[in-house]
């Protein structure tokens with residue numbers, strides 16, 4: 001993974017395109033972006049990385065993104081504060097945010113690939129171009145390796161996210 005916070009940074013930056021959303025929308029956006037890495041607990045159950053429920057397995061799949069997208073859209077649209085976007089649009093948003101996690105992981109240069117089509121097949125995929133330094137699992141960030149990870153995320157994730165967020169805000173101001 002890129003570090004877990006970088007997943008949330010991308011999602012909240014892209015979320016700037018939405019107008020006046022309730023707090024629950026932002027909570028779910030952050031949860032959806034980070035949730036796939038809940039699978040790191042599988043290591044403590046002795047599940048191997050390459051297994052279906054191993055790291056970057058089922059919780060990084062399209063199937064999981066659809067399920068979480070439905071749950072999040074239901075939760076946010078049943079909130080009385082959120083009059084506005086239809087449940088269908090919210091579903092597309094939250095499924096895309098959850099999916100963005102595995103997609104970003106597939107741009108990292110280490111670990112195993114992503115099981116996009118789990119539970120139907122456990123084949124693991126990467127993109128051919130992988131510029132993002134993989135984040136060490138459970139290791140400190142103040143090691144030379146940790147700093148290299150943060151530097152690569154700054155270039156490939158934080159700067160593009162800031163550009164997305166600023167352009168969304170500029171655009172929204174004019175409309």
Ligand SMILES: [Zn+2]
Pocket residue numbers: 001036037056060101102105
């Ligand atoms: Zn991940």
